[in-house]
Each structure stands twice: as C-alpha cells, then as structure tokens.
Amino acid sequence: EPEVTQTPSHQVTQMGQEVILRCVPISNHLYFYWYRQILGQKVEFLVSFYNNEISEKSEIFDDQFSVERPDGSNFTLKIRSTKLEDSAMYFCASSAGTGGETQYFGPGTRLLVL
Amino acid sequence: LAKTTQPISMDSYEGQEVNITCSHNNIATNDYITWYQQFPSQGPRFIIQGYKTKVTNEVASLFIPADRKSSTLSLPRVSLSDTAVYYCLVGVWAAGNKLTFGGGTRVLVKP
Numbered sequence: 001e002p003e004v005t006q007t008p009s010h011q012v013t014q015m016g017q018e019v020i021l022r023c024v025p026i027s028n029h030l031y032f033y034w035y036r037q038i039l040g041q042k043v044e045f046l047v048s049f050y051n052n053e054i055s056e057k058s059e060i061f062d063d064q065f066s067v068e069r070p071d072g073s074n075f076t077l078k079i080r081s082t083k084l085e086d087s088a089m090y091f092c093a094s095s096a097g098t099g100g101e102t103q104y105f106g107p108g109t110r111l112l113v114l
Numbered sequence: 115l116a117k118t119t120q121p122i123s124m125d126s127y128e129g130q131e132v133n134i135t136c137s138h139n140n141i142a143t144n145d146y147i148t149w150y151q152q153f154p155s156q157g158p159r160f161i162i163q164g165y166k167t168k169v170t171n172e173v174a175s176l177f178i179p180a181d182r183k184s185s186t187l188s189l190p191r192v193s194l195s196d197t198a199v200y201y202c203l204v205g206v207w208a209a210g211n212k213l214t215f216g217g218g219t220r221v222l223v224k225p
Contacts, residue, residue, distance in 0.1 A: 031210045056212060
C-alpha cells in the first residue's frame with residue numbers, strides 16, 4: 001500500500017537555525033499538507049499546497065515558514081529561524097484530489113529546538 | 115466550522131465493543147463526519163466517514179442519526195492494538211480542505 005514518507009524521523013536543532021523537513025507524498029496525489037502537533041496538544045493545520053502554490057495557510061504559518069515542491073516527488077517545509085516553541089511533531093499529508101479527498105499522513109518528524 | 119465534543123478518554127477490555135459518541139450540534143448541510151485514529155508518535159489515520167445513516171467498513175461502523183447532531187464510532191471486538199486516540203472531524207469533504215482536529219478520545223484497551 002502506498003505511504004507518505006518523511007525524513008528525518010527526528011531532528012534536533014539550535015534556536016535560530018534553519019531546518020528543512022522532507023516529505024515524499026503518495027505518487028499521483030495532487031494535494032499536499034503540513035500539520036504539526038505540539039506534545040500533548042491537538043494536531044494543527046499549517047498549510048495546504050496544490051498546483052505549485054499555497055492553497056491555504058493558518059496563522060501559525062508565518063514568514064518563518066515556507067513550503068516547496070522542488071521536484072516531482074518531494075514536498076518540503078522550511079523553518080527559517082527556529083524558535084523553542086517550534087518544537088513539535090510535524091506531519092506531512094497528501095490527498096489524491098477530486099474523488100479522493102482522504103488525507104493520508106506520514107509518520108512525522110519530531111523536531112526539538114534547543 | 116462545526117464544533118465537536120467527544121469524551122476525553124475511555125477504557126475497555128479486549129474483545130469488547132467500544133462506542134465513542136461525538137456531538138456536533140451545529141453541523142452544516144454540506145458537512146461530512148470523519149473519524150481518524152492516531153497511535154502514539156504516529157500520524158493520524160483515516161478510519162471511516164459518513165454523511166447520514168450507517169456506514170461500515172472492515173475496521174469500524176459509524177452510526178449517524180437522522181438529525182446528524184451526533185455520531186457514534188463503533189469498534190467491534192477491540193484488541194490491545196486498538197489503543198489510540200480517536201478524532202471526530204466535521205467539515206466539508208473536498209479536495210484540499212484542511213482537517214480541523216479536536217482533542218480526541220483516548221481509548222485504552224486493557225487485557
């Protein structure tokens with residue numbers, strides 16, 4: 001069964017450093033998403049991406065965040081200058097599109113900002 | 115956006131049926147009801163979705179009364195591996211739409 005994959009599984013960084021979280025969505029899916037979950041809290045939507053542009057973003061997704069689909073397979077989330085409060089589990093998801101709206105989530109990247 | 119209310123936690127035993135009820139009093143006409151499951155340190159996983167009446171798949175059943183103001187996820191004969199957080203989501207089911215998660219129901223299955 002096709003899966004969304006994410007790398008790395010864990011990342012530790014220093015405050016102020018840039019991090020790039022990588023995702024490989026399910027092949028042939030057209031919609032891509034990033035969510036995050038701070039430890040013990042709800043899963044929160046960050047951004048959705050379609051046709052090489054952002055479809056929707058939340059208030060969390062400020063200028064420090066950016067997303068990119070650099071090639072036909074990868075989907076990345078960049079945090080330019082990490083803060084302590086960016087420590088969370090980051091989940092990538094993808095969905096096929098019209099007629100296939102179910103979002104399939106990856107295993108997540110646990111980001112720890114020190 | 116329809117707000118959902120579900121129990122914070124539930125305990126059960128292996129082999130029992132678990133029923134989780136979610137209230138969504140202000141559900142809109144175009145809203146669907148979707149349930150996701152999340153194991154510790156994993157991403158949420160789609161379980162089942164419905165609009166009205168009853169939906170059943172190989173994992174669970176979803177019961178939705180005529181007024182659609184609540185829904186019940188039923189997990190038949192749970193096992194230890196069903197220990198997870200279960201989320202009830204209500205919203206328009208369309209490509210690209212964000213999912214809005216609440217606090218979920220933490221189900222603990224005991225031996």
